[in-house]
Each structure stands twice: as structure tokens, then as C-alpha cells.
Amino acid sequence: MKLGVFSVLFAQKSFEEALDYIAAKGLDAIEIGTGGYPGTAHCDPDVLLADEEKLKAFKHAVESRGLIISALSCHANPLHPQKHLAAADDATIRKTIELAGRLGVPVVNTFSGCPGDHEDAKYPNWPVAPWPNDFQEILAWQWEYKVIPYWTEIGALAVKHGVKIGLELHGGFSVHSPATLLRLREAVGPVIGANLDPSHMWWQGIDPVQAVHILGRAGAIHHFHAKDTTIDPINVNHHGVTDMQSYSLMLDRAWQFRTVGFGHDLKVWADIISALRLVGYDYVVSIEHEDGLMSVDEGFTKAVQNLQQVLIKEPLGEMWWV
Template sequence: MKLGVFTVLFSQKNLDEMLDYVKEAGVKAVEIGTGGYPGNAHCDIDALLESEEKRKEYLEKVTSRGLEISAFSCHGNPISPDQTFAKESHEALVKTIKLASLMGVPVVNCFSGTAGDHEGAKYPNWPVTPWPNEYGDVLKWQWEEKLIPYWKEWGQFAKDHDVKIGLELHGGFLVHTPHTILKLREATCDAIGANLIRVTYGGKV
């Protein structure tokens, strides 16, 4: 096991400053944000996608400090009823998968997403109880019409690029428990897995 850090915590630092800081702290791996909620303070994804030389320079900055990139992170909501945000989230995911494949990064971490309660919805809807029956109906529609079709296609896309998807089990999203991640994996492909996190605050886990 290697100790790593989610570098979004140090977005106020530039890439070199951040890498020097985490190396000094004794960690061995970094998870770097590429878009979505985490932002992309340490990763100009478009520039890296366009230039093999820039990708080599970027990796050299990491590996020369004895570090490795454990994952890229682009948490968003690609099935959101907010079409603008859904499009942004989806594009960030696709670009991140491509970049991970080019740079030998094994995992892309993200959220599963949450749909609305019907095609004309304005906001995500997160049903948390199967009864009254309308809540179960909404959840069934979200899974069958939005979640599974999306991840069938884009989970396979990740697999074709030799990249695994790590879905964070987070409240507010359709995949938020061990049961739901296993359910989605069974319905889609084995590139879909869970992003398990251990967080330390003030020296205590």
C-alpha cells in the first residue's frame, strides 16, 4: 500500500510547488484533478492531450520526485438534467480517460451521476426510499433510462482505453453504497469499480 494525496487540496500552489510539498510530506502517489468539481489547477488537459512532449515533461516532474500518479479525478454529473453541466461533465470524463490512457494512469475517479425525475426535470432528484411507490418508480427510471445506458457506453470506452473507472460512493449520487456499485458493475462492465477513500484529519482517521 502506498500513501497518496488528492492534490486539489493544494490548488493554491502551482504544479511544481505542490509536488515539492507532497514529496516533503512523505507521500508516494498523487491523484490529480482534471475538471468537474475538483477543477484542473494542476492539469491543463487540452494542452497535454495535444502534445506528447508536454506529457513527457509533466510525467518527468512527477517521477523525478519519486512520485506516481495513482489517478486522475473529474467528478461531475454527466447525467444531470442541467444539460450544460452534463455536457461539461461528460466532456471532462472523456478527455480524462483519453489522457489517462496516453500517460499510463490506471484509474479515473468520478461520480456516477444523478438524473432528474423525468425528461423535463430541471434539477437532479435523489430518491432515498422505495415507498411511497412514486419514489421507487423514479429510481427505476433513473437507473434503466439514464445511469445504466450511460455507463454501459462509457465504461466500455474506458475499458477499450485500458483505464478503470473509480466511482466515489457519495451521497446525492445514484451509486453511493457497496450494493449500488456492484449493481451498476453487473449491469455494465468490469471497468467500473469503487473509489475507496481513507481521509485523515488532524492525525486521526
């Protein structure tokens, strides 16, 4: 396995400054934002797709520092019921897929998106209960008329460019759990897989180790994010796991994101890494920092230190004891 980082953490640095900083930490890979929620601070697809020399220089800047690009990430909502918002996010995803193909990057990470509850809706509608039955009707309509048709088309585009789609399992979007990811994968094909982030599993009450087994046995893990979560045992009884309070209200929230090792100990992280190896995932573990108690530099540095203790890097080789 290789250790990487989602470079959106360092959007305040120039691209080459960020690369130097990441390489100096001993990392192997970088995940780069190409629009949508991550922004384009280090990579603007319009610029690179229009200029072959800039494309080559971009690729050289990464490779000359001994790094690889693990994924291009354009997390967005291409199924947004407001057509102009959906169109902008859809265009970003399409351009990112083309750019990934040109760069030889194997994975594009994004969200599945979430539609509204009817054709003329204004806002996304994320059903989270099977009753009243209205929610079941909304869910069926979303998947039949929006989710599956859209990702079938985008999946075919990704295959054409030799790219896989890593959907982050995130609350608020149609694909948010192992079951919903596998449902879409069954409908679209193996081009669809997970950008598995354990932090979003924990707050939904899903054991990330079991999520790795469920998805990994199906060959459905395309990329992996390293981020932690802590659940407040008192506040969760007050607000529940679907706590709608701002992330900034850390003292009162039911749960919050933490850097690796500050929500769950390294034994838990070792179990996650071992499960990844067991199901055949031998790609990049990409650090994502969203810890409201630590600066970017400190949170990132501690994540690197903690993951370096549990990451399995060398190939197994022959089992001499068998």
C-alpha cells in the first residue's frame, strides 16, 4: 500500500509548494481536487485539457518528486434538482474523467449526488426512513429515473477513458452505505466502486472493517480515505447520529471528524488496514483532514505518523511457515 493525501488541505499553497511539502513528509501519492466542492486550487481541467504542454508540466511536477496521482476528485451533486447546478457539476465530472484518462490516473472520486422528490423539485431529498410510504415512493423514483440512468451514462464514459469511478459513501447522497454502493454497481457495472472513508461509516453506525469486507469481497473498493470520527456518548443521545448542527459546534455535536488515531486507536486502524490487505486492496490510503481541534499541519502530521505505524507496504511473498 501507498500513503497519500488529499491536497485540498493545502489549497493555500501553490501546487509546487504543496508537492514539496507532501514529498518531504515521505508520502507516496497525492489526490488532487478538480472542481466541485474540493475546488480547483491545484488543478483546473479547462486549462490542462486545452494545453498539452501545461498538461505535461503538471504531470512532470508530480512525478519528479517521486509521487503518483492516486485520484482526481470532484465531489459534487450532478443530480441536483436545480438543473443549472446539476449541469455545472456534471460538466466538471465529465472533464475530470477526460483529464484522468489523459494523465493516466485510474480513479475519479466524487459523490453519487442526490435528486429531489419530483421533476420540478428545488432541493435534494434524502429519504432515511421506510415509513410513511411516501419516502419509499420517492426513493424508487430517484433510483429508477435519476440515479441509475445518470451513472450508467457516466460509467460508460469512464470506461471509454480507462477510468474507474470512486463514489464516497456520504450521508445526504443516494449512495451512502455499502448496500447502496453495491446496488448501483450491480446496475451500472464494475466501473463503479467506493472511495471508502471510514469516518462516514462510523457516524452511520457501520463498522468500517465490515464495510471493507463487504465491499472488498465484491472488488468494489477503488480508493480509500483516511479520516477518523469520534461520537460523543452524551450528545448522541440528545441529537442522534443525523445531527444537523454545524460542524463548528464541536462541544454540542453528537459526532465530529478527527484526524487518524484521535477517534479510534491504532489497533482499530491496524484492523482496517489488515482488512484492506485481506480483500486485495493494495492501492493508496489517502489522508483527509477535517479535524476542528487541530491545525492542518498538525492534524496532517499526526495522521502521517500514526498511519506509518500500521500501513502494510511490502508484498507478502511466500508463506514460508506453511
